[in-house]
Amino acid sequence: MNWIPVSELMPEPETECLVWTHPSWSKQPLAQVDRWGEQHESPVGWSSATIPVGLGWDSSNFEDVSHWMPITPPDRVDAPGEGKR
Numbered sequence: 306m307n308w309i310p311v312s313e314l315m316p317e318p319e320t321e322c323l324v325w326t327h328p329s330w331s332k333q334p335l336a337q338v339d340r341w342g343e344q345h346e347s348p349v350g351w352s353s354a355t356i357p358v359g360l361g362w363d364s365s366n367f368e369d370v371s372h373w374m375p376i377t378p379p380d381r382v383d384a385p386g387e388g389k390r
Contacts (some may be wrong), residue, residue, distance in 0.1 A: 308372035316341045325372040
């Protein structure tokens, strides 16, 4: 699986991905798990009501993410002496 530039393609909504990000507070880029999905904001500070504002990353700033990769389950590894069933 290869890294996919965000300039070429974004993941399907509500998808957890591995993202390559370089946040402004970090000297080094880092990889982390994040979810691409619908984001919500409260239009007024005193209310818990929210409105959808579009797609975005849950934990990363949109402009900090340069690449993403889908998370796939690992291949099954059989213990020694076991065969595939």
